[in-house]
Amino acid sequence: MNNSSLYIGPTALPALAALLARPGTTRVAVLADTNTVRLCYPKLQPHLPADHLLIEMSAGEEHKTLATCERVWAELTEHQFDRHSVLVCLGGGVVTDLGGFCAALYKRGLRCVVVPTTLLAQVDAGIGGKTGVDFQGYKNHLGVFQLPEAVCIEPEFLATLDPRELRAGYAEVVKHWLIADSDAFVQGRQQGMFVEDWALVVQASVAIKQAIVAQDPLERGPRKLLNFGHTVGHALESYLLGQAGRAVLHGEAVAAGMVCEAWLSVQKGLLTERELDQIETFLFSVFEKVQFVTLETDAIAELARQDKKNQGATINCTLLEGIGRGVYDQPVTVAELAESLRYYHRL
Ligand SMILES: NC(=O)c1ccc[n+]([C@@H]2O[C@H](COP(=O)([O-])OP(=O)(O)OC[C@H]3O[C@@H](n4cnc5c(N)ncnc54)[C@H](O)[C@@H]3O)[C@@H](O)[C@H]2O)c1
Numbered sequence: 001m002n003n004s005s006l007y008i009g010p011t012a013l014p015a016l017a018a019l020l021a022r023p024g025t026t027r028v029a030v031l032a033d034t035n036t037v038r039l040c041y042p043k044l045q046p047h048l049p050a051d052h053l054l055i056e057m058s059a060g061e062e063h064k065t066l067a068t069c070e071r072v073w074a075e076l077t078e079h080q081f082d083r084h085s086v087l088v089c090l091g092g093g094v095v096t097d098l099g100g101f102c103a104a105l106y107k108r109g110l111r112c113v114v115v116p117t118t119l120l121a122q123v124d125a126g127i128g129g130k131t132g133v134d135f136q137g138y139k140n141h142l143g144v145f146q147l148p149e150a151v152c153i154e155p156e157f158l159a160t161l162d163p164r165e166l167r168a169g170y171a172e173v174v175k176h177w178l179i180a181d182s183d184a185f186v187q188g189r190q191q192g193m194f195v196e197d198w199a200l201v202v203q204a205s206v207a208i209k210q211a212i213v214a215q216d217p218l219e220r221g222p223r224k225l226l227n228f229g230h231t232v233g234h235a236l237e238s239y240l241l242g243q244a245g246r247a248v249l250h251g252e253a254v255a256a257g258m259v260c261e262a263w264l265s266v267q268k269g270l271l272t273e274r275e276l277d278q279i280e281t282f283l284f285s286v287f288e289k290v291q292f293v294t295l296e297t298d299a300i301a302e303l304a305r306q307d308k309k310n311q312g313a314t315i316n317c318t319l320l321e322g323i324g325r326g327v328y329d330q331p332v333t334v335a336e337l338a339e340s341l342r343y344y345h346r347l
């Protein structure tokens with residue numbers, strides 16, 4: 001995989017304009033959801049060629065599906081987009097995951113530029129080339145690794161973000177600290193969500209993710225560190241997504257998953273009770289508890305059998321061997337995952 005160019009801050013949108021004006025570029029489409037069309041697209045428009053095509057999709061995880069991709073592909077086809085065209089993905093992780101996937105498959109690949117507009121997408125989803133959609137209730141079950149040509153991060157987009165969405169993105173920031181930066185965790189615990197300059201948080205978090213992805217872009221090994229909190233988190237998110245009125249945001253599920261997987265780390269003798277307490281106290285100071293009943297824990301844990309880190313019947317989890325030190329390929333059982341959910345439920 002080649003590298004993506006990365007632009008963060010005031011140079012990001014002018015850099016996008018320069019990329020789109022590159023000789024040989026045939027057409028430009030912008031994929032945005034109903035909210036980013038309204039709140040972010042006007043800021044992007046001056047940096048786009050006048051004849052660009054706007055493709056709008058419905059907002060929300062429930063639309064991260066093949067059906068939405070089909071609509072995107074149909075529009076690109078109708079407007080005769082070729083491989084020298086560019087798809088600009090303007091939105092949160094749903095738009096960047098789905099748009100990146102559409103770009104990778106359309107005519108076996110057209111150019112793609114990511115303009116992430118949520119904290120979660122700026123620190124995580126927009127970086128590293130994991131693209132995909134949900135399928136049959138399983139998270140990101142269909143997807144490809146395909147780096148975009150460029151990632152253009154303008155932290156000013158965060159100004160219109162709902163506080164709940166900002167918090168959800170913060171979960172992935174905390175994940176980066178827990179797997180790779182103990183000092184940032186110590187500092188972050190003091191600061192909490194009272195952040196003066198989100199651009200600095202974004203920059204530091206992107207650096208952690210990029211360093212890990214650079215070592216292992218296709219997730220054969222160390223990239224699995226970035227999945228801390230996701231074995232349980234994705235199971236919980238998938239379980240609740242299918243139930244009316246109970247869906248939680250990806251970051252909220254990951255925050256819960258990190259508590260469960262930190263607890264599992266203690267059970268495996270990798271993390272101390274004191275460290276678990278620090279992690280839990282901090283996460284519960286930011287995130288509300290995800291609601292489920294103990295009767296549901298087995299069914300939730302069962303969903304981890306489809307986790308992409310698994311090998312055969314072995315469920316491989318990423319755990320912590322200390323704050324700031326993730327460790328991947330740690331085998332866990334469905335029973336242990338269910339027990340971790342019961343622990344979380346009792347807190
Ligand atoms: N590919 C990866 O590496 C990766 C990493 C983490 C998460 N993800 C995926 O990302 C998705 C979650 O992403 P998300 O949290 O960004 O959710 P999202 O894309 O659903 O965006 C959250 C909400 O915020 C709105 N929004 C976006 N930008 C806005 C802005 N600037 N102002 C106001 N509203 C805005 C969206 O319309 C949406 O309603 C999940 O599907 C998750 O699986 C992927």
Ligand SMILES: O=C(O)C(=O)C[C@@H](O)[C@H](O)[C@H](O)COP(=O)(O)O
Nearest residue numbers: 124128130139140223226227230308
């Ligand atoms: O970039 C990665 O690698 C990650 O695992 C980042 C995660 O935060 C993200 O949610 C990712 O989409 C999960 O991937 P999956 O392979 O578990 O679907």
Ligand SMILES: [Zn+2]
Nearest residue numbers: 172230250254
């Ligand atoms: Zn995630």
